[in-house]
Every structure is written in structure tokens, then in C-alpha cells.
Amino acid sequence: MQHPLRNLFYFNQTASAIPGSIQASKTLNEKLTFEIAMLRRFRFGKRGEQLPPGVQGSLLEEAVDEDLVEIEAQLAALTPKVDAPEAKGTPKRAALPAELPRIEIRHEPHGANCTCGCALKFVRDEVSEKLDYTPGTFTVERHVRPILACPQCETITQAPMPAYVIDKGLATPGLMAHVLVAKYADHLPLHRQEGIFARAGLKIARSTLAEWVGACGFALQPLVAALRDEILSHRVLHADETPVKLLKPGSRATHKAYLWAYTPGVFEALQAVVYDFTEGRAGAHAREFFGNWAGSLVCDDYVGYKACFTAGITEVGCMAHARRKFFDLHAASQSPVAAQALEYIGGLYVIERQIKDLSVEERLAQRQHTAKPLADTYHVWLLAQRQKVPEGSGTARALDYSLKRWVALTRYLDDGMLPIDNNRIEQQIRPIAVGRNNWLFAGSLRAGKRAAAVMSLVQSAKLNGHDPYAYLRDVLTRLPTHPNSRIGELLPHRWQPEMA
Incomplete structure (x- = not known):
């Protein structure tokens, strides 16, 4: 049976290059929706349509999972953002193991007084945890944001949570950068990284790693487009x-x-x-x-x-x-x-x-x-x-x-x-000729284009004397709030690490 993915067209459309006309945006939206439906059918379809076994099936499964997240990110960029209440029954993410070392990062509100002039009083801390990784060791970033209240005007004040490439995601920019460098510079497929992480003390599902790669691939596209220019x-x-x-x-x-x-x-x-x-x-x-x-x-x-x-x-x-x-x-x-x-x-x-x-x-x-x-x-x-x-x-x-x-x-x-x-x-x-001996083949056209994009940044960072991990970690940290009009500042030949 000819697989529906054979006829898919890859749309390398970034959020910064969305067509100006409503009709063009609508057409792109329809095409991406069709593509994601085909990918989901392929990934979660009946047994006769499931992935081939062995290493090939593993690599293709990774590519499909990455593609799904990348297309969803493209669709999200095309759709106006609306704040919606969290649905009842939404599954909660499992807590990170208590035995992992934790680094506390406090985000205090600006100023100790309310706008009315009254001193703010502490109510409670709100804590969000992010998983970080250095080779062989997992750590947890505890982002603590005190909630303060004004007793006079009953105003609630709290510092905002830092923006991330994956909103409410588990991984820090450092962990995502590590996965990207391992996959595209060291040529370690995600199923191998899954085993490495398990030996370090925490099992991360391959599908989760694929989600991170797909989201990062989409987020980095404007940088690659600027580098081409x-x-x-x-x-x-x-x-x-x-x-x-x-x-x-x-x-x-x-x-x-x-x-x-x-x-x-x-x-x-x-x-x-x-x-x-x-x-x-x-x-x-x-x-x-x-x-x-x-x-x-x-x-x-x-x-x-x-x-x-x-x-x-x-x-x-x-x-x-x-x-x-x-x-x-x-x-x-x-x-x-x-x-x-x-x-x-x-x-x-x-x-x-x-x-x-x-x-x-x-x-x-x-x-x-x-x-x-x-x-x-x-x-x-x-x-x-x-x-x-x-x-x-x-x-x-x-x-x-x-x-x-x-x-x-x-x-x-x-x-x-x-x-x-x-x-x-x-x-x-x-480096590509050497690496392909390890990753054997590209799992899909979209996956190949994503690999080309990330490898462009990795190799360009090396050419400028940068550690690709340090470069990507900093870029993924700054991208969510960095103005697109100044995207050139983050290109490898201009990049300067942000001072702490």
C-alpha cells in the first residue's frame, strides 16, 4: 500500500514569514492541517499502517513525532492566541524525582509596595520546576515566584514566569540544547539518548524528546532564514x-x-x-x-x-x-x-x-x-x-x-x-558525511530539512569558535522574547553570550 505520507508537501513556513493575505494564510492553514492529519494517521493508525520494526521504525517514529510538534507550532503561529481556562480533567505532569538536586531561582516582583502605596504582604510561593542536564547529571531548577497581596486595595502582585520556547514545558533551554547537539552534532538518534538519560537516573520518553526537537526546530527557523540572507x-x-x-x-x-x-x-x-x-x-x-x-x-x-x-x-x-x-x-x-x-x-x-x-x-x-x-x-x-x-x-x-x-x-x-x-x-x-554513518538516513523530508537547519547553526557556531551547546542554550533562552527585527544579533558570527 502506498503510504499517504509519500504525497505530502513540506511547507517551510516560519512565523516571521506568514503570508500577508488572509486567503494565503487560510490556504496554508488547510494544508498544514491536512499534513498533520496524515501524520497522526500514520503514527497512531491501525496495526496494518504502523511503523516498520527495528532501527528504521525507531528513526521514522522519531521523525514523525518531531514533525507533528513542528507543524502544530506552525499552526499555532497562524492562529491568534487566546487565553483559555485549563480544561477539567487535564492530566498533570508527574512530579520530578525528589532525590534530584535542586537549584532555586527566585523571581521577586518589582518593588515592595502596591501602586496605591501600601506595603505588599506575602501570601505564598508558587513553584514551577524545570529539568536541566549536564552530561551524566540531572538537576532541577525550582522557579519560585512569591505571591504578594495589598491589604488595602486587595491587589495581587507576582513576578512573571520567564518565557520558554515550549510554554509550560519540562525542559530548560540547556536540556533542549543538549538534545539538539547530541542529535545533530554528535549524531545520536533519540532512542540512543533515551538510554543515556535512563542510565543518568531519569527515563524520558522518546516521544517527549521528539516533541522538544520539533518545537526547537520550528523556533530556530527564523535564525536559519536570516543566516541564509x-x-x-x-x-x-x-x-x-x-x-x-x-x-x-x-x-x-x-x-x-x-x-x-x-x-x-x-x-x-x-x-x-x-x-x-x-x-x-x-x-x-x-x-x-x-x-x-x-x-x-x-x-x-x-x-x-x-x-x-x-x-x-x-x-x-x-x-x-x-x-x-x-x-x-x-x-x-x-x-x-x-x-x-x-x-x-x-x-x-x-x-x-x-x-x-x-x-x-x-x-x-x-x-x-x-x-x-x-x-x-x-x-x-x-x-x-x-x-x-x-x-x-x-x-x-x-x-x-x-x-x-x-x-x-x-x-x-x-x-x-x-x-x-x-x-x-x-x-x-x-561532518555530514561522517555523521550519516551513524544516523543512517533521514526519517522524512521535513525531518531532513529540520536537520539541515539545526546543523547550519551548529556548524556555523563551530566556525566562529563557539561551543554549539553554549550557543544553542543561550539562543533558546533568549529567542522567546527577542525582537524579530533584531534576529541578526543571535546569528553565530555576531552572537555574544548574555551577561548574567
């Missing part, structure tokens, strides 16, 4: 993509999806990377990411980028890819042609290492003076060698790769801001 404000970008398995709902099979990576040029000041998860490798995905951007794109020879170059983007080739063709040829046959090509390319790299710390103008001058003559000699040599080798041979293919892309490969010689290769983005793809 920052990256697209630079005129030189690197791009690359890597395959990731995407689980087909309702079956044990997977198909090949792709994680794309984009980062500013190696000589740009911004240290950031944005990942984008898509169901395929079609060039339309890259064009959608770039939008109206028209700068210089450093990339490999993948045909999907070609349409971008007809839309105003300038192609910059990767000399490392060209070198790899000759390296593989030499490793396989000890080809003297390949050895000579490697010497020429090596000479170009020696020059780049010598000038990498110069100013843009000085770098361009040195390239024109030393690298360009060497590249011109190398080009003449490539043309001469191509006349000597038969069509279809390995040597011919290696030569043709460089000759057919020569303009793109040497474009860096005429622009001091352009790099010689695409190695910068390959370094940002490597």
Missing part, C-alpha cells in the same frame, strides 16, 4: 552537495536525497554555512536557494549548476577537482603526463599558499605577475598533450576535464577575492 549578501559563494538516504514512509526502502551546502568565499569575512535538504539533485534546488543572487559561484562540474550560469551567476571552477583527475590517473598507471600535470598544478598552489594572507589588491597583483604566466604555460602544454593521446583514454579524459573548463578554472587569476578551489565547502560537507 547574510550568506547571499556576499558576492562569492562556495556550493557542494552530498547524497543522504531518505526513508520512504510505509516501507523499509530508502531513496537518495541530497544535502546541499553553501558558504561565503574563503576570502570573505563571514564565517557561516547553510545546509539545504532536498528530495533530489535537480539544479532547480540550487536555483531556488540562490533566488535573485548574482555573484561568483565556486563549484564542481555538476550539470545542475549550469542553469544558474545562464541566469547571471558567474562560474568559478575548482582546481582541486582538476588535480584529482590527474592524481587518480597517476595512481592507477604511473602516467608521466599525469605526473607533469601535477607538477604544474602544484606550482599554482605554492603561489596561493604564499599570497593567501595578502590584501585583495596585493593578491591579484601577485597572481598576475607569477601565477598567470605559469597557468598560460600549463594551458599550452595541456593542448599539446591532448593532440598526442587517443580518444576515450584515461589520459584524454583527465586532459579534457581541464581544457573544457579552462575559463572557469582560471577565473580566480583575474579577481583577488576568488579562491583557486572549492575545498572550503568540502570541509563543511565532511
